[in-house]
Amino acid sequence: MKKQRYTISVFTEDVVGILNRVSIIFTRRKINVESIAASESEIKGIYRYTIVITETADQINKVVGQLDKQVEVVKALFHPESEIVHQEIALYKVRTGVLAAGGNAEKIVRAHNARVLSVEVEFTVIEKTGHKEETQQLFDDLQPFGILEFVRSGRVAITKPMKTLSSIVDQLEKLVQN
């Protein structure tokens, strides 16, 4: 069966240890997590983990079933690339001198629509948001000039289907009351 990239959204209660409970589901099946990002969702007290993995359709179904089954997971969903709008952020630290030299480096930064976050005497921090391919391209282009430090965030993604988290939570909360 063919593997493809999936973005998993796991909505959890705000409790200690839940990240471990989520991650061991992948470890146990020897699935490599390509990226993970966590933040509070639009509902206070519910956290959202965005996890990217490459797997078969069969395996993704089982894994998300296991995630959803965890007691403190409110809901786990998965989406193929076509069903999400996603973004990553990358930061690059380069020598200020390289940019000030008036050479190609500055042009590259402009061409990539990257932003200068901070300029210090010794170094400059550049920010670029985009898909991984885009932040990687800037990395490749800047590399000849020397990159002192580089970091890229995990993917964050918004799903295209219109079903909201609050409608899911409302439904679940009704079940508890009954």
Added chain:
Amino acid sequence: MEELLTKTMTNQKLMTGSQAIVHSLIAEGVDLIFGYPGGAIMPVYDALYFVEDKITHILTRHEQGATHAAQGFARATGKVGVCIATSGPGATNLITGIADAQIDSTPLVCITGQVASQLLGTDAFQETDIIGISMPVTKWNFQITRAEEIPYALAKAFYIARTGRPGPVLIDITKDAQFEKLEFDYKPFKGMRSYVPVPKLSLTKVAEAATLINAAKKPFVLFGQGVLLAQAEIEFKTFIEKAGLPSAWTIMGLSALDSDHYLNVGMLGMHGNYAPNKLTNECDVLIAVGMRFDDRVTGDLSRYAKQAEVIHLEIDPSEIDKNVKTDVAVLGNAKESLKALTDLVNKNEHKDWLEKFRDLEKEEYTEVINEELNPKSEIMSMGEVIDKINLHSDQKNIIVSDVGQHQMIACRYAKFKQTRSSITSGGLGTMGFCLPAAIGAKMGRPKTQVISIIGDGGFQMTIQELGTIFQFKTAVKIVVLNNEFLGMVRQWQELFFEKRYASTTMVNPDFQTIVKGYGIKAKKVDKRENLEEAVKEMLEHDGSYFLEVMVGKENNVFPMIATGASVSEIRLK
């Protein structure tokens, strides 16, 4: 002091964390717990001292024994089993039992002591990250660092352990939280948005399932522990009787349907019966009730019931399509699902189809069963021991088995007329499970005859629990089927490793002497002529009894589905 405690409770409800733990247990109706004390749990043991009239604590001889005993108790009674241990090694010793309970869906609440909260992460004496360690094998776990968290956390623990698909829960409590004072107010847990224990039954799915069953010419039911856990034995029987459905069980489902019921066609899986395995690949509709298509049941999945339409009645949505693709999934509690389904199925008998099972059963009897129960050789078989127990008891015993050849033989040949009567380590296959589980079962159902069937290997894995039997005068019957081998591994070595018996020979001590040291009446049988009398004596004996039977050293368990083979390739020899 006790008076003082009661007074404190009713008037001010101000108490220490450790008192709150025992009063939470009392509030949950717990009157029996299994455990082992140690430094980080001492305040709780001190609190238990004051409620000895309400909670009996069984001191096992090892924490592993405490978990298995709690499992045996839970499986025999349907209640939540409770065990308690200290931090560090006490906690890690619980893990095998917790893993066993997780894979066999057994409701447990395990309470562990932990070093004081300010010492967490400092490699303090007897500190271990039991939350991290137990996470993959618990349904839920939680660390309490403040006394005020205790009532809520324990109420939640019991709720999660027993509802939906049951499972083990671990609560780790730091020592300072055990000493800290709190206002005790216990409220039963009512549920939470992130946990739906029982999915809502879809009547559309029930109707789809009924349509398939009504159109079937060769329908076949597989049932597992889900029937027992949902207490749906009557609903199950009504369902299969109405639609005339031959039904086979997984070892976890054993005893949910009487052994001699006319629709009971036997055991599934690797060492199960011939007919149900063979005919899995001939049926037209396969109806799985509360079972999870374990690999020991299905054999090669790519050649498993491919011709059949599959209906799966299941409480856990993540089990649907996990191993076998389902055509109709009926999510819900088996009791409710079966009731709804029974209303919609037509009365039927499927006589010719049932006859096919009977024909293959005869073949198995001639080729395997007859020789196992009535051996021509003077060497005794495991099967004839089980057969004598069937013969001389009312078949309402609880049979607890360990893991290996004797387990397969006990499951294959023991007869049951009472539900919740077979207790065995199914999913994890934990050797050493039997003796402590039998202790827990007997304490849960003291009026029932509890017979543990163990091999000489497994017996020595938790042999120290004889001390628990001695101390608490637990009237369990212990049958050791001694073949002086790790029999199942030896069988595989014979069949698949050209008889290279690597480390499977057991040079055993004199079990008779050991057992007598624990004050347990003991007998050893090495000749057939003495077997029947000894079995009778054991069954009639008031108190614990140890019966050791010397059985064939190199007997094999058949039928057998070799690893990687299809169920229809089941071998009779």
